Amino acid sequence: xxxxxxxxxxxxxxxxxxxxxxxxxxxxxxxxxxxxxxxxxxxxxxxxxxxxxxxxxxxxxxxxxxxxxxxxxxxxxxxxxxxxxxxxxxxxxxxxxxxxxxxxxxxxxxxxxxxxxxxxxxxxxxxxxxxxxxxxxxxxxxxxxxxxxxxxxxxxxxxxxxxxxxxxxxxxxxxxxxxxxxxxxxxxxxxxxxxxxxxxxxxxxxxxxxxxxxxxxxxxxxxxxxxxxxxxxxxxxxxxxxxxxxxxxxxxxxxxxxxxxxxxxxxxxxxxxxxxxxxxxxxxxxxxxxxxxxxxxxxxxxxxxxxxxxxxxxxxxxxxxxxxxxxxxxxxxxxxxxxxxxxxxxxxxxxxxxxxxxxxxxxxxxxxxxxxxxxxxxxxxxxxxxxxxxxxxxxxx
Ligand SMILES: Cc1ncc(COP(=O)(O)O)c(C=O)c1O
Numbered sequence: 001x002x003x004x005x006x007x008x009x010x011x012x013x014x015x016x017x018x019x020x021x022x023x024x025x026x027x028x029x030x031x032x033x034x035x036x037x038x039x040x041x042x043x044x045x046x047x048x049x050x051x052x053x054x055x056x057x058x059x060x061x062x063x064x065x066x067x068x069x070x071x072x073x074x075x076x077x078x079x080x081x082x083x084x085x086x087x088x089x090x091x092x093x094x095x096x097x098x099x100x101x102x103x104x105x106x107x108x109x110x111x112x113x114x115x116x117x118x119x120x121x122x123x124x125x126x127x128x129x130x131x132x133x134x135x136x137x138x139x140x141x142x143x144x145x146x147x148x149x150x151x152x153x154x155x156x157x158x159x160x161x162x163x164x165x166x167x168x169x170x171x172x173x174x175x176x177x178x179x180x181x182x183x184x185x186x187x188x189x190x191x192x193x194x195x196x197x198x199x200x201x202x203x204x205x206x207x208x209x210x211x212x213x214x215x216x217x218x219x220x221x222x223x224x225x226x227x228x229x230x231x232x233x234x235x236x237x238x239x240x241x242x243x244x245x246x247x248x249x250x251x252x253x254x255x256x257x258x259x260x261x262x263x264x265x266x267x268x269x270x271x272x273x274x275x276x277x278x279x280x281x282x283x284x285x286x287x288x289x290x291x292x293x294x295x296x297x298x299x300x301x302x303x304x305x306x307x308x309x310x311x312x313x314x315x316x317x318x319x320x321x322x323x324x325x326x327x328x329x330x331x332x333x334x335x336x337x338x339x340x341x342x343x344x345x346x347x348x349x350x351x352x353x354x355x356x357x358x359x360x361x362x363x364x365x366x367x368x369x370x371x372x373x374x375x376x377x378x379x380x381x382x383x384x385x386x387x388x389x390x391x392x393x394x395x396x397x
Pocket of ligand 1: 015016067068069070094141143144145146170171172173174193202
């Protein structure tokens with residue numbers, strides 16, 4: 001096997017951090033702004049406003065200097081006090097994080113694991129909720145990045161509300177890639193982060209509680225939270241002009257301002273459509289390679305495509321060869337899926353040729369590992385999807 005080449009051109013094709021458009025990178029090289037000066041306050045106000053468009057909400061999108069897990073933690077710190085009855089509906093690694101957080105805050109936890117690679121099915125959730133009366137908050141995931149599964153948050157929200165509970169959704173990898181219409185669907189809290197479909201560096205966590213969630217948070221006040229206290233940040237963000245209770249991550253706000261402007265220019269629905277096309281092309285490539293998608297085959301799984309690797313090869317070597325030999329960084333499987341799947345991302349600043357590059361490298365890695373693959377078959381299938389769609393399928397420049 002060829003030696004790793006540190007000078008090779010790099011292609012970041014993982015599901016977060018994701019690649020960043022050049023103008024989003026460049027703005028961060030500008031001189032740092034004082035966070036109370038008008039120049040920054042204008043950016044801060046614009047970002048807060050633009051975030052509402054992507055979250056599809058009129059709620060205040062609360063921003064924290066943290067990774068996505070910080071946004072998630074805020075949704076537990078503000079809704080849970082010791083003994084709160086909580087149900088976590090998970091289907092992979094990141095769903096399990098909700099359970100860890102709920103335990104850390106002393107919840108009376110029911111953890112329903114739908115199984116890695118399965119969806120959280122609304123009918124099954126309904127059953128779990130009827131078996132466990134008195135659940136106050138349900139935590140689940142929009143896009144389970146460890147498996148590629150995208151859940152039907154609209155249907156899950158209906159089930160949770162019928163049971164009289166609140167729902168908080170981890171949309172760290174899904175927000176801005178697949179539709180999540182927070183207000184239309186009545187989702188109580190959406191948590192997210194800056195480093196995936198929002199095309200920014202890691203460092204900002206978000207939570208967008210609605211009034212019901214804020215009311216509940218008022219009931220749990222004084223339960224051991226400080227930085228992630230929603231009221232503190234809400235109070236500052238609602239001022240005119242808005243103000244942050246803590247020093248905001250100034251360069252990331254500058255980056256987010258540019259990135260959200262790009263999403264606005266492309267149009268959110270067109271952004272979703274681009275992700276749909278990238279997902280479809282990737283799945284077509286996988287099938288043409290005679291490999292299977294891990295999990296249900298789903299037209300909505302447009303954040304990351306998880307591919308079952310042939311059992312005859314050492315699967316853990318696929319991402320390693322791609323990164324060290326070809327400079328293409330994809331993700332392998334996590335935990336029990338290590339060596340069993342490869343995850344090809346298409347979330348954020350991705351276009352058709354990112355997918356073609358990744359699939360080409362993937363085919364070559366399989367061939368290097370001794371799998372009998374017809375070079376070009378996956379690439380050709382993806383090309384055909386892009387040509388048939390008749391759209392450029394490039395990410396905006
Ligand atoms: C679905 C999902 N939830 C939560 C997280 C955790 O986010 P972070 O690593 O930004 O804390 C990730 C990160 O990959 C994710 O994909």
